[in-house]
Amino acid sequence: MQEISPTTGSDLDYITAITPPDGTLPPRASTPVTDADRVDLDGTWQFRLSRSAVAAERHDLAPGTDGWKDIQVPGHWPLQGFGDPWYTNADYPFPVDPPRVPSDNLTGDYRRAFTWDKPVEGRRWVLRCEGIESIGRIRVNGVLVGVTRGSRLEQDFDVTDHLVPGTNLLEIRVHQWSAHSYLEDQDMWWLPGIFRGVSLLERPDGEIGDLFVRADFDAGTGTGTGTATLRIETTEPARIDSPELGITGRSSGETIDLPGAEPWTAETPRLYTVTVSTAAETRTLRVGFRRVEVRDGNLLVNGRAVQLRGVNHHEFHPERGRAVTPADLEANIRTMKRHNVNAVRTSHYPPSPRLLDLCDEYGLWVVDECDIETHGFLHQDEEHGAWTAPWKSNPSDDASWKPAYLDRMRRMVERDKNHPSIILWSLGNEAGTGENFAAMAAWARHRDDTRPIHYADDVACEYVDVFGEMYTPFARMDEIGRRLDRIDPASTVDTLQDVARRRLPYLLTEFGHAMGNGPGGLLDYRALFEKYDRCQGGFVWEWRDQGLARPLPDGRIGYTYGGDFGEPVHDGTFSIDGLVFPDGNPSPGLLEFKAVFAPIRITVEPGGDTVHIRNLRDFATLDDTEFRWTVAFDGMTAASGTLDVPRLPAGTAVTVPVPATPPGDGERVVTVTAVTRSGSRWADAGHEIAFGQAAGHRPVPAPAPTPRPGAVAVDAVRAASIRLGPASFDTGSGTLTRLGGVTFTSPPRLDLWRAPTSNDLQTGQDGSAAARWRRANLHALDHTVLAVTETTGQIRVLTRVAPLARSFGVHVDALWSLTGDPGEVRLSLTATPYGAWPSTWPRIGLRFAVPATYDHVTWYGYGPGERYPDTYSATRLGRWSAPVTELQTPYVVPQENGARGGLRHLTTTNGHHRLDVVAESELGFTARPWTPEDLTAARHHHELSPGPETVFTLDIALDGIGSAACGPAPLPADRLSPRTTELRARLRVHTAG
Ligand code: GAL
Numbered sequence: 001m002q003e004i005s006p007t008t009g010s011d012l013d014y015i016t017a018i019t020p021p022d023g024t025l026p027p028r029a030s031t032p033v034t035d036a037d038r039v040d041l042d043g044t045w046q047f048r049l050s051r052s053a054v055a056a057e058r059h060d061l062a063p064g065t066d067g068w069k070d071i072q073v074p075g076h077w078p079l080q081g082f083g084d085p086w087y088t089n090a091d092y093p094f095p096v097d098p099p100r101v102p103s104d105n106l107t108g109d110y111r112r113a114f115t116w117d118k119p120v121e122g123r124r125w126v127l128r129c130e131g132i133e134s135i136g137r138i139r140v141n142g143v144l145v146g147v148t149r150g151s152r153l154e155q156d157f158d159v160t161d162h163l164v165p166g167t168n169l170l171e172i173r174v175h176q177w178s179a180h181s182y183l184e185d186q187d188m189w190w191l192p193g194i195f196r197g198v199s200l201l202e203r204p205d206g207e208i209g210d211l212f213v214r215a216d217f218d219a220g221t222g223t224g225t226g227t228a229t230l231r232i233e234t235t236e237p238a239r240i241d242s243p244e245l246g247i248t249g250r251s252s253g254e255t256i257d258l259p260g261a262e263p264w265t266a267e268t269p270r271l272y273t274v275t276v277s278t279a280a281e282t283r284t285l286r287v288g289f290r291r292v293e294v295r296d297g298n299l300l301v302n303g304r305a306v307q308l309r310g311v312n313h314h315e316f317h318p319e320r321g322r323a324v325t326p327a328d329l330e331a332n333i334r335t336m337k338r339h340n341v342n343a344v345r346t347s348h349y350p351p352s353p354r355l356l357d358l359c360d361e362y363g364l365w366v367v368d369e370c371d372i373e374t375h376g377f378l379h380q381d382e383e384h385g386a387w388t389a390p391w392k393s394n395p396s397d398d399a400s401w402k403p404a405y406l407d408r409m410r411r412m413v414e415r416d417k418n419h420p421s422i423i424l425w426s427l428g429n430e431a432g433t434g435e436n437f438a439a440m441a442a443w444a445r446h447r448d449d450t451r452p453i454h455y456a457d458d459v460a461c462e463y464v465d466v467f468g469e470m471y472t473p474f475a476r477m478d479e480i481g482r483r484l485d486r487i488d489p490a491s492t493v494d495t496l497q498d499v500a501r502r503r504l505p506y507l508l509t510e511f512g513h514a515m516g517n518g519p520g521g522l523l524d525y526r527a528l529f530e531k532y533d534r535c536q537g538g539f540v541w542e543w544r545d546q547g548l549a550r551p552l553p554d555g556r557i558g559y560t561y562g563g564d565f566g567e568p569v570h571d572g573t574f575s576i577d578g579l580v581f582p583d584g585n586p587s588p589g590l591l592e593f594k595a596v597f598a599p600i601r602i603t604v605e606p607g608g609d610t611v612h613i614r615n616l617r618d619f620a621t622l623d624d625t626e627f628r629w630t631v632a633f634d635g636m637t638a639a640s641g642t643l644d645v646p647r648l649p650a651g652t653a654v655t656v657p658v659p660a661t662p663p664g665d666g667e668r669v670v671t672v673t674a675v676t677r678s679g680s681r682w683a684d685a686g687h688e689i690a691f692g693q694a695a696g697h698r699p700v701p702a703p704a705p706t707p708r709p710g711a712v713a714v715d716a717v718r719a720a721s722i723r724l725g726p727a728s729f730d731t732g733s734g735t736l737t738r739l740g741g742v743t744f745t746s747p748p749r750l751d752l753w754r755a756p757t758s759n760d761l762q763t764g765q766d767g768s769a770a771a772r773w774r775r776a777n778l779h780a781l782d783h784t785v786l787a788v789t790e791t792t793g794q795i796r797v798l799t800r801v802a803p804l805a806r807s808f809g810v811h812v813d814a815l816w817s818l819t820g821d822p823g824e825v826r827l828s829l830t831a832t833p834y835g836a837w838p839s840t841w842p843r844i845g846l847r848f849a850v851p852a853t854y855d856h857v858t859w860y861g862y863g864p865g866e867r868y869p870d871t872y873s874a875t876r877l878g879r880w881s882a883p884v885t886e887l888q889t890p891y892v893v894p895q896e897n898g899a900r901g902g903l904r905h906l907t908t909t910n911g912h913h914r915l916d917v918v919a920e921s922e923l924g925f926t927a928r929p930w931t932p933e934d935l936t937a938a939r940h941h942h943e944l945s946p947g948p949e950t951v952f953t954l955d956i957a958l959d960g961i962g963s964a965a966c967g968p969a970p971l972p973a974d975r976l977s978p979r980t981t982e983l984r985a986r987l988r989v990h991t992a993g
Pocket of ligand 1: 430
């Protein structure tokens with residue numbers, strides 16, 4: 001390669017080169033444990049940021065920087081005070097004009113001096129760069145060693161001849177943009193820097209070289225008497241030993257039969273320790289035996305069709321970005337395991353090898369994805385901004401890019417090939433199709449015939465082994481499940497390719513877009529996975545909200561998204577779409593995932609006398625699980641115990657009795673939970689895996705009294721208020737202003753609004769629900785009282801609630817009556833829509849507010865978390881209690897949240913007065929320290945601050961959640977179409993002392 005002029009900076013062609021990296025050694029398998037030496041170069045380096053590559057040569061620094069500063073490696077410079085992050089989804093943040101990139105190309109010079117006192121004779125020393133975004137030009141003691149290309153790909157350089165005894169200088173010049181940025185258009189923050197480790201590795205003469213573990217498991221007859229074989233291919237002949245496997249002094253290249261070895265599965269991640277040695281070096285491997293194949297239309301592991309209950313995992317930390325630590329990764333894995341996740345797609349690049357080690361150890365199926373996305377070449381309608389096919393000038397189908405594509409695939413496969421957890425290679429994401437992908441697939445198949453290939457953009461499945469798709473609507477998936485799909489959905493005849501594709505198993509590469517409140521509809525997807533053998537599960541998009549932390553002036557932490565750094569082109573909130581919040585805490589979406597995809601299905605039969613238990617695992621028994629039961633009356637536990645459950649092999653079920661218990665007062669609820677018998681790396685003993693619940697008889701509420709006609713209207717001018725027992729009503733508006741000692745700061749009134757969720761806002765497959773609500777002016781309702789009539793013991797208020805400027809609305813007929821309890825009134829309300837309603841309703845309920853001193857709520861109903869029409873699986877019937885502040889779900893982007901459903905009664909108190917609501921019809925509630933308008937207006941969670949009131953809604957019904965931000969809207973049954981609805985409840989006030 002050419003020496004680059006150190007002074008003129010004129011030879012910058014390496015930045016726009018579309019070739020693979022320069023000066024690298026062939027990639028090889030990662031084998032973390034070796035007795036060869038290693039020098040870690042992570043830590044504090046020196047750093048200088050320049051505006052451009054040319055400026056870097058002239059020491060012309062970026063604005064706001066002044067010379068060499070300390071920086072941490074691994075790390076991204078924009079997260080360490082140098083420049084800013086930039087978020088885009090599919091757009092390139094520069095003109096699409098490959099291979100050119102802007103000349104304003106931020107350039108970071110990294111340097112590190114180190115003392116070298118290691119021997120160089122009889123060995124080579126290799127500089128390993130695990131990840132540099134975008135490219136890094138490397139010099140050792142002033143000599144150019146090479147250029148890295150492929151941000152998330154490991155690259156090794158032989159630096160032996162450039163090392164000197166004593167002080168050495170390592171310099172890496174990193175450019176934010178390069179031609180290779182065109183291949184790295186993943187939906188994530190652009191975060192330049194040396195973000196993975198840098199080290200020097202000893203390679204003694206006579207070392208093992210590369211190493212390919214072929215650890216096969218033949219499940220044989222399926223009776224459990226499988227046979228394992230081991231063959232380890234090495235560059236240099238080596239000796240193989242494993243006391244655990246009874247292997248002594250065997251040779252590399254030999255196939256060793258191991259009849260007694262247990263298979264590796266994600267449910268039983270059995271790893272064996274094997275050493276591989278030459279005279280010069282010994283490496284210690286963790287080997288797992290399994291066989292992956294596509295046979296008879298299914299993806300099989302060890303002969304069985306597996307269900308992937310997966311997530312898409314980006315490497316992300318709110319402070320460190322993609323420079324994640326092993327502890328960050330392990331925390332993710334533990335949270336995944338605790339929430340019944342059994343698979344990971346490494347969207348959209350090979351992860352840190354540490355993640356794969358953890359997947360091997362903890363047990364997770366992995367789809368390892370290559371570092372390629374060219375989404376910004378998808379033709380964009382320049383007027384409307386919509387992404388429409390076809391692709392234009394896509395590198396994926398341009399032969400001049402082929403070496404780069406092949407190099408990326410090769411680096412991934414070679415580095416990761418020995419991980420038993422990896423069951424599929426994925427060629428990349430959203431990069432269209434083309435000859436370069438076909439070549440990658442062919443190369444991978446030739447190199448590794450033990451793993452099928454996935455790539456969702458090969459729609460016709462010309463070179464992949466599984467049919468992968470994203471965000472598929474339910475009806476279409478049903479067709480796919482029945483193997484009736486056509487590549488061209490408009491066609492009415494089958495092509496040969498249609499027939500061939502139907503033979504492939506089907507995976508949802510991405511589904512259940514977990515943006516904000518959601519995803520809804522996971523149960524509907526589960527039903528399809530269970531109905532069709534072809535549908536073998538998939539991966540929810542995505543694991544974690546990619547919100548970068550920003551310290552706020554008041555000491556709190558805020559989370560940011562696109563646009564918060566002044567990016568001129570960005571994709572806003574689209575990076576906030578995870579099952580866990582940026583800080584790693586589970587969102588309600590993850591709890592829903594856990595319940596929906598639990599590998600144990602517990603169905604307590606109505607009446608609660610028996611329970612049906614199904615083992616939905618693919619391999620393991622439930623011997624590690626204990627089943628506990630409780631019987632509660634009105635939420636108070638009356639009896640509990642442990643169930644006797646016979647041995648349940650994978651895929652089997654049993655019905656067992658729940659012990660008889662004495663009768664009690666109130667609603668009888670039987671709950672059965674499956675918990676871990678003993679502790680493990682990821683959960684303590686007693687960790688709940690699944691639950692089932694059945695409510696017995698719920699006492700029928702007494703019917704409300706029928707209004708008597710002919711009552712006399714009160715003259716609003718004569719009396720300011722009307723009294724009904726403990727209740728006072730305003731005569732002008734007919735609203736309840738006071739009940740006993742409780743003053744309503746906002747009286748109960750019908751409400752139809754909710755702060756739109758991310759799914760409501762986005763124009764997914766069904767257009768934007770929120771846009772329709774706004775067009776219907778549901779955020780601007782007028783409440784006009786039509787009549788207030790009073791008869792003995794009751795008050796009837798007729799109101800017309802209607803959006804401004806519209807001719808449709810709702811007639812509300814509210815009847816307030818006495819119940820005989822001196823502190824109580826009963827409300828019986830009917831809401832009847834009129835006119836031609838053009839949209840669904842976000843919610844229908846009664847909204848009121850009381851002073852913020854009512855800051856705590858206790859309820860008997862479903863909880864403890866939020867619940868919507870299509871996200872309810874994680875909640876159970878019980879007694880719950882929480883401060884109002886904790887009833888809020890801290891979605892990064894404020895939106896509707898925190899609804900509790902199936903309410904029997906609730907109580908809120910200020911310590912002096914207590915307000916009870918007793919539900920006599922299907923009811924839910926929200927309680928917030930701010931108004932729905934505040935929630936609608938705020939752009940970040942931290943912008944919300946508690947106001948002077950606690951605002952309640954008593955919800956009759958809510959619209960579904962769905963995942964329309966990128967996927968299907970809620971199914972019609974979960975939508976709240978305008979309809980006549982009723983609310984019956986008793987409101988009661990107690991005063992302490
Ligand atoms: C998919 C893409 C993901 C992400 C998602 C939307 O199409 O593969 O990377 O952008 O959409 O959040």
